[in-house]
Amino acid sequence: MASDLGQVAQLLEATLDHTKHKKAEAALKLEEQKPQYSLQLLKIVATDSLQPKIRLAAALAFKNFIRHNYVDEDGNYKRPIDEVNTIKQELIGLMIVCPPTIQTQLGEAISIIADSDFWERWDTLIRDLVSRLTPDNSKVNNGVLEVAHSIFVRWRPLFRSDQLFIEINHVLNTFAGPFLTLLFATDQQIEANATNKDALKGYFDTLSLLTKVFYDLSCQDMPPQFESSLEQISTLLHKYLTYQNHLLETDDDSEAGIIETVKADICEVLELYVTKYDEDFNRYTQVFISSAWNLLSTIGQETKYDNLVSRALHFLTAIAGTKQHANAFENEGVLSEVVEKVVLPNVALRESDVELFEDEPIEYIRRDLEGSDTDSRRRAATDFLRKLQERFEELVTRVAGKYINHYLEQGKTSWKEKDTAISLFLSIAAKGAVTAGHGVKTVNPLVNVVEFFQQHIANDLISESAEPISKVDAIKYLYTFRSQLTKEQWQAAFQPLIQNMGSSNYVVYTYAAIAVERLLYLTDESGVRVFDRSDIEPFAKDLLEHLFKLVEKENSAAKMQENEYLMRCIMRVLIVIKTGVLGFVDMVLDHLVGITNIIKQNPSNPRFYYYHFEALGAIVSCGSPEGTSKLEDRLWEPFNLILTEEVSEFMSYVFQLFARLLETKPSGPLPNHYQALVPPLLMPALWETRGNVPALARLLAAIIPRAAQSIVAENQLEPILGIFQRLISGKKTEQSAFDLLESVVKSIDRSTLDKYFNTVLSLLFTKLQNNPSDSFKLRFVRFYHLVSARVEAGLGADYFISQVDSIQNNLFTPVYLNVILPTSDQLVANDRRLAVISFTKTLCDSSAFAKRYLKGWRFTCEAMLKMLANAPKVTLGAGDEIINVADVDDIGFGLGFTPLSTCRKQQGRDEFPEITDLPQWVREYITQANQRHNGAIAGYVQERLDDRGKQALAMYMS
Numbered sequence: 020m021a022s023d024l025g026q027v028a029q030l031l032e033a034t035l036d037h038t039k040h041k042k043a044e045a046a047l048k049l050e051e052q053k054p055q056y057s058l059q060l061l062k063i064v065a066t067d068s069l070q071p072k073i074r075l076a077a078a079l080a081f082k083n084f085i086r087h088n089y090v091d092e093d094g095n096y097k098r099p100i101d102e103v104n105t106i107k108q109e110l111i112g113l114m115i116v117c118p119p120t121i122q123t124q125l126g127e128a129i130s131i132i133a134d135s136d137f138w139e140r141w142d143t144l145i146r147d148l149v150s151r152l153t154p155d156n157s158k159v160n161n162g163v164l165e166v167a168h169s170i171f172v173r174w175r176p177l178f179r180s181d182q183l184f185i186e187i188n189h190v191l192n193t194f195a196g197p198f199l200t201l202l203f204a205t206d207q208q209i210e211a212n213a214t215n216k217d218a219l220k221g222y223f224d225t226l227s228l229l230t231k232v233f234y235d236l237s238c239q240d241m242p243p244q245f246e247s248s249l250e251q252i253s254t255l256l257h258k259y260l261t262y263q264n265h266l267l268e269t270d271d272d273s274e275a276g277i278i279e280t281v282k283a284d285i286c287e288v289l290e291l292y293v294t295k296y297d298e299d300f301n302r303y304t305q306v307f308i309s310s311a312w313n314l315l316s317t318i319g320q321e322t323k324y325d326n327l328v329s330r331a332l333h334f335l336t337a338i339a340g341t342k343q344h345a346n347a348f349e350n351e352g353v354l355s356e357v358v359e360k361v362v363l364p365n366v367a368l369r370e371s372d373v374e375l376f377e378d379e380p381i382e383y384i385r386r387d388l389e390g391s392d393t394d395s396r397r398r399a400a401t402d403f404l405r406k407l408q409e410r411f412e413e414l415v416t417r418v419a420g421k422y423i424n425h426y427l428e429q430g431k432t433s434w435k436e437k438d439t440a441i442s443l444f445l446s447i448a449a450k451g452a453v454t455a456g457h458g459v460k461t462v463n464p465l466v467n468v469v470e471f472f473q474q475h476i477a478n479d480l481i482s483e484s485a486e487p488i489s490k491v492d493a494i495k496y497l498y499t500f501r502s503q504l505t506k507e508q509w510q511a512a513f514q515p516l517i518q519n520m521g522s523s524n525y526v527v528y529t530y531a532a533i534a535v536e537r538l539l540y541l542t543d544e545s546g547v548r549v550f551d552r553s554d555i556e557p558f559a560k561d562l563l564e565h566l567f568k569l570v571e572k573e574n575s576a577a578k579m580q581e582n583e584y585l586m587r588c589i590m591r592v593l594i595v596i597k598t599g600v601l602g603f604v605d606m607v608l609d610h611l612v613g614i615t616n617i618i619k620q621n622p623s624n625p626r627f628y629y630y631h632f633e634a635l636g637a638i639v640s641c642g643s644p645e646g647t648s649k650l651e652d653r654l655w656e657p658f659n660l661i662l663t664e665e666v667s668e669f670m671s672y673v674f675q676l677f678a679r680l681l682e683t684k685p686s687g688p689l690p691n692h693y694q695a696l697v698p699p700l701l702m703p704a705l706w707e708t709r710g711n712v713p714a715l716a717r718l719l720a721a722i723i724p725r726a727a728q729s730i731v732a733e734n735q736l737e738p739i740l741g742i743f744q745r746l747i748s749g750k751k752t753e754q755s756a757f758d759l760l761e762s763v764v765k766s767i768d769r770s771t772l773d774k775y776f777n778t779v780l781s782l783l784f785t786k787l788q789n790n791p792s793d794s795f796k797l798r799f800v801r802f803y804h805l806v807s808a809r810v811e812a813g814l815g816a817d818y819f820i821s822q823v824d825s826i827q828n829n830l831f832t833p834v835y836l837n838v839i840l841p842t843s844d845q846l847v848a849n850d851r852r853l854a855v856i857s858f859t860k861t862l863c864d865s866s867a868f869a870k871r872y873l874k875g876w877r878f879t880c881e882a883m884l885k886m887l888a889n890a891p892k893v894t895l896g897a898g899d900e901i902i903n904v905a906d907v908d909d910i911g912f913g914l915g916f917t918p919l920s921t922c923r924k925q926q927g928r929d930e931f932p933e934i935t936d937l938p939q940w941v942r943e944y945i946t947q948a949n950q951r952h953n954g955a956i957a958g959y960v961q962e963r964l965d966d967r968g969k970q971a972l973a974m975y976m977s
Contacts, residue, residue, distance in 0.1 A: 028063050031076040041665070047080065057084055057098065058105055064121060065113055078124035085128045090135045092750050107132070111147055115162030122162060126169035133170045138189050145193045152197055154204050157221030164228035167194070171235035179239060187239060195236065195244035202229050206255055216266045223267065223277040226259065230284035234291060241296050253303040260285050260310050272321040273371075279327045286311065286330035293337040301343070308338055316360045322371050325396055332365070332399035339406040349411050354418045357407070363422065365400035366442040368435055368488070376488060380525040381581055388533065401446040408447055408463070416465045419447045427475060434486040441492050444471060445499060456540065457502040468500045469508065480515045487524040494519060494527070498534040501541055506549055509538065517558070520565055528569060532588040539591045552596050559596045560603045563589060567610040576621035579614065583627040590630045593637035594921065600641060608653050611635055615657045622668040629917060632672035636921030639679050647683050648690065655692045662699070667708065671916055674714035679922040681721035689725040697722060697730070701738040706745065710916045716746065716755035717924060720762035727766040736767060740775055747782055750792065757798040761805055769813035776822050784826065787838065800842040801850050804857035805930060816857070816865040835875060840882055849929045851886060856931055858883035859941050863948030863956060877963045884971045887938060942975045949976065
């Protein structure tokens, strides 16, 4: 039964009300199951009589529905084909007539569809777009160009490939001609409507989109159609880079007008063409350099020009990177003008920066620190100067040095001038990028960064009377050059840094926390931490208490989560101090649990709560085994509330922490808390959220060994195997499926497994036949060895063979020869050890290999000997050092799964830890088996092995 339009619209409206949204979202989930749901959403979007907010909610719901329900992992449609076709027919026309906010959502949906369907399964799209272009209707043209841009922009980051160029050529053949016609027609319309403000605004919007699409179409290679019109295109771009019209100027100092937007778009195109196509574009470049220079020399300081200034500077930076144009700058007079007219005005603090520092401190920090200021004047001016310095190091250092000294002198009485001096010094002192892990790794050899700090900056770090911005400059300087200081120098700076956390100024104490966290993360060349547990243990408790106090200054959920840098510092201290926390663990848990209970009401900052759960993970991972029950008691209530209240953002973190607590003590009866979790964990709905799956599978795999009896008694094995079946069918979830399956095979006795084993193998073999991934084959082979090695549990190679042969007679032979033997040699570490143990037991105890597979016995023996010659080492569980492998900032937060580094699961664990000396164990096992079987093994050796094999095995047979 199809959804009822009015009802869906009411539910969408209810999702906008925070008191009703949970219930409404659950009801919409049910509507999703009904046929034609996606088309109902599009009808709501198209209904002009509905409130704009409901239409927007429908567009958003449509985009999210398409993201998860359009195609599966292999690109096959999940919707009926007639629904797919209707969506494609309706979507473009609908988007073109919608208001801009809705256009954005539908544009993203088109981009998602294009990802899977364009261009082979949607080869009519470009013709459809071109057919809708008009010579003079800017609203329609803008809709068409929005769609085009949303599809073509995907090409920008892609690597060159034949497939990609086939797609681009398919587009250019149909689109490039009409595109250029529209570009020149829009220019004529702007001329004709120079005094008509509303029409002019529409045509400039078109010009902005045309410029963006021009970049998209040129991003991989210059289209031949553009090459033949390059002179006309260049003339047009130059015209609008220098265009003025007071009708389009904005009164607002902070909001860029459409002219500024178009000029910034043009600078982006110029940067691309100078960087990639300089040979062809070279003859038009000079006029653009002069215009960009004039623009930068005359433009105002208002923030509305920031993006344009930044883009123009990026263009000049590209110019400075080319041989023939850069030489124009190799002159002291020219460089002095560059520094004076372009660099200094853009690195100096403006009134708007000071206002941001005071009124929106967290925004100031993000822009300043994270490169979310890639469009900032200061960063772009710095990049420009650095590019010039790469070419003329001594000259640039000398010219900039004069200005630095001048501003340092002025800075004795004015902190703003001193800030300018420090910014300029940072521009010329640092070489290469500032890395997240080490700050600046290479410095300009013509300056001394440590001496500069000691002479001009250190005092601001310790002085009570220093301006807050001067303190921030001092902390940021240490943060930037952290790799350049020795441990002794750092020990002198560390205490003052921590004292700055006591500042009453938000930016100062946050910057201090940022610098401390990065210092604790810092490693030397060999990967050893510069500051370790012994360095911070004396004051860790006070430091943590102070950081918690800063976080808890705010008691609303949203405000408490605003400053992720404080929580990240808490996390890092806990990671570095390890078991040193046990002396005051109750205090830390009190704070972390209290914070959990507040932020779960409204999870709003994914970084904050990620660091928060990493901090909890650090506690869970260093808690001694005797202490896990105490930890379980402390964490059960807040974590259980997260699950019962369905705080979806936190659930996968909770599952990981629960799993880690169980893995810390893998044997013994399952605590009652967890016993109650088992039935809800088996509910299919929980597994529908893809981000939950790895954590859920890990938790269930940790529960099974400790609850095996009750799982069998309460008929829970079938639902668990049902989950395995679901997970094994998807590429992204197959590893989790194997984790579950291995846990079942190790924990449930053979008599119970018997009736399911054949079905499990059928599922695995179906997947083996369909060109599976290498990782699937490795896990399948590991699973074989796990079964084969568990002879004492009634399993073993013969059990596996009999189950395979019950599916199809003699099926085991090709699987063994083509998959198990060749793939076993690719196993590493503990998995390789497992394979040696499995092969040894097969040679000694399998009657099938003794009687049926005579050649197979020889192949197995050769495989085992080869593996022993390259003896696998036991790998122990990794400690918390792994958090240094990927910095937490490299993690993308979204709908996917975010693993907690502090709770990272040990990969490929050792299934036979009691075997410490593997070659010795093999020797003893074969010797004893030979005695058990009255010398039969020695007989097989003589009959089945060649001389080399006999010789190699002799050392394992006493």
